[in-house]
Amino acid sequence: MNAKQLKIIAIVLGVAVLFYLPRLFRDSGEGGTLDVGDGFSFTVTDTIAGVHIVLADDAGTVRLERTDAGWTVDGYVADEPKIRDLLDVVGRLSSSDLVARNPANHAGLGVAEGGRQVEVRTVGGDVRRFHLGDRDTRAGGYFVRLPGDDVVYRFDGPAGGYLNRERDGWRPRLIASVDTAGVREVLLRRGDREAVLRRDDDGWLAGDAPADSALVQRLLSVLPSVSASGFPTAEEEAAADFTLPDGWVEVFSEGSADVTGRQLGLSILLLEDEERGDWVARLADGTEAFRLSGLTVDRLLPEALVPVP
DSSP: OOHHHHHHHHHHHHHHHHHHHHHHHHHOSSOSOOOOTTOEEEEOOSOEEEEEEEOGGGOOEEEEEEETTEEEETTEEOOHHHHHHHHHHHTEEEEOEEEEOOGGGHHHHTOSTTSOEEEEEETTSOEEEEEEEEEOTTTOSEEEEOTTOOOEEEEOSTHHHHTTOOGGGGSOOEEEOOOGGGEEEEEEEETTEEEEEEEETTEEEETTEEOOHHHHHHHHHHGGGEEOSBOOOHHHHHHOOTTSOSEEEEEEEESSSSTTSEEEEEEEEEEEETTTTEEEEEETTOOOEEEEOHHHHHHHSOGGGSOOO
């Protein structure tokens, strides 16, 4: 064996030692082998009635609950597709990738008492828990530990990311969707100014005059997907007084709801938040408030289409 071959072998062995040595020290503060035993296994066979995500450092709990009307998050309507994604995986988690046995490592991995904990509740009244720690920035996945067990594992899959969402991350951003092909009339009010847009055979009218087609198209481009930019805090929502809104948009489509041959497809009440530069909004027949960006409101309620009275 020549010197070049010996050098290559030494380099390979050195890399292997550098990769394995940190894991050896982190994995086992008590000595012994790295036998993973049965590994991490979290299985729920009964129907899941709720998932509570207890945040670290007593920062509160995100409560996902099954109700007769659908899933909620802390009492707000939850995004059903996100809930379905979670339910597909949270009841069958497993891993054999052992990371640590020594409790001294728990805090550094985010799985110590007082860290984030997940509680899965079933319709039969059972509650199962596990600690969900930090993301492993080196290998991906998240660190997990069962209560009463010192052993920490790393598991892959989407569940860790799902369970790291805050409350607003579980709420739907799509507020309304209107088929613009059937829209025939839009009532706009912004401050003290009002306008009525009507579609006829020749195009759109603002009052009796032709409307600015570019502004109308921007308005119509928002209606198929009116999406929240965020949500107000509970305190901000409680303080929002929609009895005297700063803006109002009503969209009517063809229908037989009244003698005019039209039906109300969308009605949004708007309150301007000048400090933040956006708007707090609520559907006229809804109960939950959300935020709309200034850009969305400027397209939905263009000032140029609302003449001064």
